[in-house]
Amino acid sequence: MKTLGQLIHGLDAIISGGKPETAISGICYDSRKVRAGSLFVCLQGSHVDGHAFMGDALAAGAAAIMGETIAPEGLPVPFVRVPNTRAALASVSSAFYDHPASRLEIIGITGTNGKTTTSLLIESILRHAGFEPGVLGTLSYKWRKREIAAPMTTPESLDLQQIFHEMASEGVTHVVMEVSSHALALGRVAGLIFRAGVFTNLSQDHLDFHSSMEEYFGAKKLLFLNHLDPRSSAAVVNADDAHGKKLIENGACRADLVGFSAQAPAGPCPEKVRVRVEEARLGPDGIRARLITPRGSIEIESRLVGRLNLYNVLGAVSAAMALGISPDAVVSGIRAVSEVDGRLQRVEVPDALGFQVIVDYAHTPDAMEKAIGCLREMVPNGRLIAVFGCGGDRDRGKRPIMGKIAAESADLVIITSDNPRSEDPEKILDQVEAGVIGAGSVRIDPAQFPIMGKAYIRKTDRRSAIELALSLARPGDCIFIGGKGHETYQIIGSTKHPFDDRLVVRDYLRRQKV
16 A cells, blocks of 8 residues: 555656545546446547546545646546656556566567567576576566466566566566557556666557658667666667667667677677677577677577577577676577477477478568578478468558568468458458569469469468468478467457467368378
8 A cells, every 4th residue: 555645656646636646546548347445547648538438537535636738627536747648657656566567577579570589489498597587478477387368468567566566476587578669658567677678670560550751760869869778788689680780880778789780791790799600500490690799609509490490599688798698598598499489480390291390470471581581491391381361450551561571582482361350351362462462473273283473372261372382292391370479369350260370270180180
């Protein structure tokens, strides 16, 4: 229990209609969760304005209201006016839970692709170093023996502080968390100082939320501008990425800079690139690499496949070096991660069939290009069949781009649905198809495959599309199923229907009795 005055101490706030001594038993930003004694914080959302629900909060027993407007006339409880309720929510939530982040070492990872895999690699390294890490990200929120489904990549600030409080109370030492551009732009991590910030890469995504790539990059930069302490934090940056280079060169990284690179330089290594690949072998069985680090040369082995995972390994190793983790724990931690849910994940196929099935979360042009490029290297003599679609009510501009990328690398593209939401699935496929055709691919009937040159098939029902790919595959081939990865649902309209690409593959193979 805290008083209102204790919670708002240090804020630019004006109290009207009540006293700072008012007891507060909890904080809510959802009026449906208000209980007697709660402070209700009015957040301006993309669809609704929390100020419209003050009446509901009062009826449920709210002891105080926080908002950005002038106090309504006749309000029977204290009203706290602040310039920005999102920033204020982060502050009062931290105060309510006794500033739990100060008792944790927090590593934040941002970028378009690779956040999830990098976070799990860092978690494994920390565990092998003898620490007790927790993870917050796209797959789940987990620590100790607890695991919670993740409704969003980065929790709202109130939920984040509650999780930090529970983690610190249960002996967690480090938190590895994915920090989305939405979270940075909306202030979900306001007030947090990270022990290390990791930048993986940047490519087109979320332009339904950000107005431009520059605005998107600006949100990502906030992690390095506002949330790292120049005296005690580290900025871990992919020096091979164009936007990573901008972070390094424009002074956005005021903390200790640890750049990483997979491109072995012909001459001396750039001064700010402190972890780099000296030698690497990428194959279907995984990654073997020799890395040059501030702690000397280390040999890395990983069952994760492809160049994109080499970069994820580099990011994790660089973060570990910045945290002072021993090379032995780094090597053991990397080796222990054999797969990541829905990220270039192999689905077991009977040996007699002789082909591979890989499921991946790739839902951006860059992720598609990197994932398919990895698989193309793995099956230089076999056929690559790509099954994918694009989500509805999301960035429409990337749809033809992804279609073009898939058609340029795969021998056969099967365009299908991927969470169409409120959009007409056929219209989404039309936009993807435009990119496929632009790459010179020819539409065929399944019976015509294989043909000379690039081909595509349009199959709106995702289950049918996956089963078609399986029926067409031959020994030596690889099927790439992209877009959903770890997801276990298909959103049609506003309804989530159970759907898991991996289960569809297993069910089909079981019915074939192979």
